[in-house]
Amino acid sequence: MNTLEIKNLSKSFGKTRIIKDVSLHVSEGEIVAFVGPNGAGKTTTLKMITNLIWPDSGSITIAGYDLFKQREMALANMAGIIENPGLYTNLTGLENLQFIQKLRGVSKARLQEVIELIGLNDKEKLHRKVRRYSLGMKQRLALGMCLLTKPKFLILDEPTNGLDPTGVIELRQLIEKMVKEENVSVLFSSHMLGEVEKLADRIVYIKEGSIITERIQQKEDSNIYNIHLENQEEKAAQILRKLSCCKQVELQVDGILHIEAEVGNLNLILKTLGENAITIIDIEKEKQSLEDIYRSIFTED
Numbered sequence: 001m002n003t004l005e006i007k008n009l010s011k012s013f014g015k016t017r018i019i020k021d022v023s024l025h026v027s028e029g030e031i032v033a034f035v036g037p038n039g040a041g042k043t044t045t046l047k048m049i050t051n052l053i054w055p056d057s058g059s060i061t062i063a064g065y066d067l068f069k070q071r072e073m074a075l076a077n078m079a080g081i082i083e084n085p086g087l088y089t090n091l092t093g094l095e096n097l098q099f100i101q102k103l104r105g106v107s108k109a110r111l112q113e114v115i116e117l118i119g120l121n122d123k124e125k126l127h128r129k130v131r132r133y134s135l136g137m138k139q140r141l142a143l144g145m146c147l148l149t150k151p152k153f154l155i156l157d158e159p160t161n162g163l164d165p166t167g168v169i170e171l172r173q174l175i176e177k178m179v180k181e182e183n184v185s186v187l188f189s190s191h192m193l194g195e196v197e198k199l200a201d202r203i204v205y206i207k208e209g210s211i212i213t214e215r216i217q218q219k220e221d222s223n224i225y226n227i228h229l230e231n232q233e234e235k236a237a238q239i240l241r242k243l244s245c246c247k248q249v250e251l252q253v254d255g256i257l258h259i260e261a262e263v264g265n266l267n268l269i270l271k272t273l274g275e276n277a278i279t280i281i282d283i284e285k286e287k288q289s290l291e292d293i294y295r296s297i298f299t300e301d
């Protein structure tokens, strides 16, 4: 099941259509980056997912619950940081965590678990007023507050914005740990392509309110292929998803199959498609860096 499923979301401010028919999903345990130039519509989309603003049309489902018809259950499965993390700066880190713990009826054991996960298991840090925290510590604390209720889905608007390199690395490690240990799925927006490259499993590109394309992020032990088929793309996608060497299979808007496969399995993929009488027109191994892809998508013609 997809942790997040958005279908045909649209939103206008006044007469201007800002979000145009946006559909996207985040699978269980997946980290998806939302990338695009300033004003593309990232924050507006994230605000609709977190129910801060309402779309004009479209649907949003979180952990299987419809955000508009089963609002409480949908929101109970999600947490997020949009724009500024909502911290009480005159309280200590621990008091901030305890505030949410009591408000949401979270156990003390869970509070302790979260403190350890976010690396604040240190008396001095826990009892320090948040206004004296570094930005990196504030971000980690804010993530901790999100995690107290064990959400299945986390939404982060430019989480590394303003952080120094150490803060960026620590935050990335924390997000990776959260996904591994707590099985949360994450959708985050970012302008930091280097970070996106390291953290995301998949990248969704938005421009002028429309999703332009999406790409699977290559990991060290895998290759990415773009396969152009004569027809039967849906069937091919279903067949390849059953192969254990295919970690991700996405059917793109343009009908091209975008595949992440463990290194050394191209022959098996081709053989499987051949056995199912699916004709390949072209196959290309992706070599572009994220920066090249970004430039080719967003630079004006």
Ligand SMILES: Nc1ncnc2c1ncn2[C@@H]1O[C@H](COP(=O)(O)OP(=O)(O)OP(=O)(O)O)[C@@H](O)[C@H]1O
Pocket: 013, 018, 036, 037, 038, 039, 040, 041, 042, 043, 044, 045
């Ligand atoms: N409340 C609002 N009223 C009118 N226009 C708005 C409002 N909020 C956002 N916009 C406009 O919607 C467009 C998309 O804004 P949004 O903040 O979603 O972009 P973004 O992709 O998050 O940009 P950035 O990378 O700069 O954060 C922009 O043109 C913005 O000016």
